Amino acid sequence: MCGIVGYIGTQAATDILIAGLERLEYRGYDSAGVATVEADKINCVKAKGKLFNLREKLEQTENKSQIGIGHTRWATHGKPEEHNAHPHLNADMSLAVVQNGIIENYLELKSELISKGIEFRSETDTEVIPHIISIFLANSSSLLEAVQKAIARLEGAFAIAIVDANNPFELIVARQQAPLILGFGQGEFFCASDITAVLPYTRTILNLENGEIARLTPLGVEIYNFAGERISRFPRTLDWNPVQTEKQGFRHYMLKEIYEQPAVVRTCLDTYINPNWHADENPDYSPVNIGLTPNLTDDLKHIQILACGTSWHAALVGKYLLEQVSGIPTTVDYASEFRYSPKPIIPNTLTIGVTQSGETADTIAALESERARRADLEPKFQAKLLAVTNRAESSIAQICDRIIDTQAGIEIGVAATKTFVAQVMGFYFLSLDLAFRQKTISNSRIGEIIEGLRHIPSQIETILDTQAEYIEELAHDFTAETEDFIFIGRGINFPIALEGALKLKEISYIHAEAYPAGEMKHGPIALLDNKVPVVAVAMPGSVYDKVISNAQEAKARDARLIGVTTAMNATEAAHTFDDMLTVPEVDELISPVLSVIPLQMLSYHIAAIKGLDVDQPRNLAKSVTVE
Template sequence: MCGIVGCVLNKKAAPTIIDSIKKLEYRGYDSIGIATVTDTINLKKGSGKINEVDSEINLKDIDGNIGIAHVRWATHGNPTKENAHPHCDCKNNISVVHNGIIENYKELRQELIKEGHIFKSDTDTEVIPHLIEKYMMEGQDFLTSVQTTIKRLVGSYALAIISKDNPHEIIGVRNESPLIVGVGENGNYLASDVPAILNETNKVIYLEDKEIIILKQDNVQIMDFDLNPIKKEITTITWNSEMAEKGGFEHFMLKEIYEEPQVIKDTLSESKKIQEIVQKFKKFNRICFVACGTSYHASLIGEYLIESQIGIPTEVILASEFEYFNKTLDDHTLVIFITQSGETADTIKALKVAKEKSETLAIVNVVGSSITREADHVIYTRAGPEISVAATKTYLSQLICIYLLVAHMGENQELLHKLDEISDLSEELLTHEEQIKEIAKKYKFAKDFFYIGRGFNYPTALEGALKLKEITYIHGEGYPAGELKHGPLALIDDNIPVVGILPPGPSYNKTYNNLQEIRARGADIIILGASNDTQIDDVEDKILFNPIIDEIIAPLLYIIDLQLLSYYISIEKNIDPDKPKNLAKSVTVE
């Protein structure tokens, strides 16, 4: 939920640190701060997005070859300059940046205040530099003081810590929040995520929970919380920093939507690996998906697919609610975890619980992330870096993995054949852009939107509504089409836009009739359907697909136009779709 960068270099650190932290602004953007070490701790920070703060105080104009920085997504304390990281001790000898939540900070804060420590913020993080100060004043060295401090912390934390008295090193700590190490020619790096350091190095070490690192310009030492040395492998990242740039598009979100045809092709190339995983499965009598947000909607489509195509009872559980279901697990249950980042705190916690009883499979976008190291089996989505907070191409690649998994588990050659045709069909959808722009202009002032679909396309309605809420701030709701008469129809009124997902197939007639009921009550209808559908000739706003896509495959393609619709409504409302308020890309705290 926040982004951390640190580096120890053979040159001035601030320009590199600020360029790197900009790559993590999608993780949090209500404040920014940087601290470096010379003969003192040099500190600059402010409230607002990076460019806003930089234009006021010139964040790169700060001396020192070693430094740390942070972009914040507020949890404890309002998004003010005082609450921005880094935070220091009483004498400004120690500076800390932190991603996570310290659950026992109130008790620690009261203890430290009684001992004479003075706090300047409302954050949970500030207890950390004061604790380190306390133990250093008692005679412990820098590393031992950090060790003693973290053993008193309850919660999740990724930390980068610098000290005026240790001007050649950063101490990093990981516990239930992501932190990686970059090994480079000009020095070494810490970061919350790989994109931050790809301009400097593609050599990465993934830290595990309860690990400490001492980062120096020419050396990296990793140890456990008892300070026992740990040997770690260096991973070479195969995608470069250019893949995380806008490439001529106005926003990352639009760029990432346009990358979806290629993402579909890349993820379909995982078919053989998925088949090999399926061949290792034992016989399951139950399948359980665990996910959050957009990944939850992908999982719902997985539930429809598995039960209709294979006949195995399946359910989808929100990761944050999983602890209430763990007694239902056994060794004949397959638990599938879906997450873009592989660092979602709720999902990681659920995986650790599930592993005790059941076989686990992770569908993840980020190679080397925490969940990939915990699960029994891993399928990579091959979406590449996704910077916009709203998930687009990662959602589609998750769906492709689910469809491939179901096709191989059910030995369904017909479904595999349909998937082979999908990437070319997806390019045809991007030809609807100008039409979607006009629909966006028409409905930009709407206060409510409804999305309806049946069967495989009900989760698409949910995902379409979520995209609208995330980046336009318009209230949107997705419903099964047949549920309208059980309550929601009371909300339908004149001029309320209703998006109907209407592909050909067994559900067509019932969904069509539901749309007519809505239309009779004065709502505006926007239909996604087939180009040969003559029944909807009199509907003004419709997006039609040719070649014809049947309803089992429609979730893979119709969602692209719903993403574009939300994107262009956000543009019409002058909202930055890449950085929606109150949201962050990776939710790394519970």
């Protein structure tokens, strides 16, 4: 939520700030602004709405400053108006601050500042920061010291960047529970909320950790803890390519990322499946290598998964796999709820946090609270933490014992597609590894599942090749008058119904709900008529006949039925469904990775035909880094 970019070097700062904000706009796009230092003055330009509004303003001015900060906002405190946009300035407009996060004690600080005669220009929590820094600056030996003193007054989660007209050759940044990275170039240095902002300029990166503050000057970077003690750490070099952040000919990032899913699954398989493992040789080593250590798996009796949004749906698929394949009782909780109603402490429990960005505030806080409440107990009760994430360098990786890196690459579209599939793949690997260790299924069955997974990339390609045109044509029927959708599924595909409904409402703004198919007649069926389409995920397997029966109940209420099923079942299913989205024949256990693809495509095309902003849907941000 919100994106920060900072630059100091030899180039025109404004160009770099705008380019960086373009790559961060998925984090927030209610308003944007930049502040640069030139001729001992702060030059601050802000605009409401999308970034192009700010760009148009900046094109009317010439600014050669070589130091500055920029921000793209997702509104928390204060409406998305220009006066609430960042950067925020102190009283004499000599110092500017951008912030990601929430200052929880800002009302107390604001009241104190008002009593000192300070007038506020916004309704944001951020504006207290430049005023507090300015007060401390009057009695400090340096800008760095003043920022350190100001930070001691702040409560909450924040990442901040500061420039000061009276200190025109330094940029100060600090991090507490909100992501911030530093980039190292040739005679130039960067800060940003995400690596994507600096990839075109450098791949040498250092992640600030919680409780760290950094001073960037034309000569280099100094890092300190909040107590003022100097810290020595070395940056690392990424192997990411800036091309990964381009659309590459696709109309939207979301569509590009849907089409990247075969490659993502292949990468996952190549990374984690042991090519030398053969079921018929009775090997004594696991078929997958996800780096689990004995302290995480020995005597494992219970698993609890914490997640939000799309990651929660992937976790539900994971629950099914961990229970049915690995034989381990598993619960799934919203991370935001778990923090305030934690489960009874059970011994030998593995706690898994699932987050695409690795920065989801509720998930991180839930994991930290789980470790804390178990810290003083005997060993079998102590926390064992595992993360499933797409960002190996993220905050969640710092607090967990191990991570499963989902290998999905950069995802720009706010609505998750390839990262969902990659998370689900992570749960296949985890369940197979634990099943092998616990001997809950035979090696031959493990081999069958792995073989099925190996076919997934080409099967997704088949769906994209054969169904895309049909799904786009079908989508036209739901763009004008359709206001509600119902999705149903059972067993391992109920989470796919949930994910299909979420995708549709996220980007098309059509109200959509998902239910276990068997629950339709327990209330939701009252919603049905000829204006409410019903999507049924009806994959062949143990619950296929039940889903068909439930779908027929909807058909009897005049609902238009759309079925997601296999091509082999299409002839039979045609008696029930008005429209069919077909996928290749697949083992029911593996089917979620295929059944979700047509639902992603349907949501995408409905939103695109309606002319909506698919990649940046209203009110949403890619990474929710505040509670």
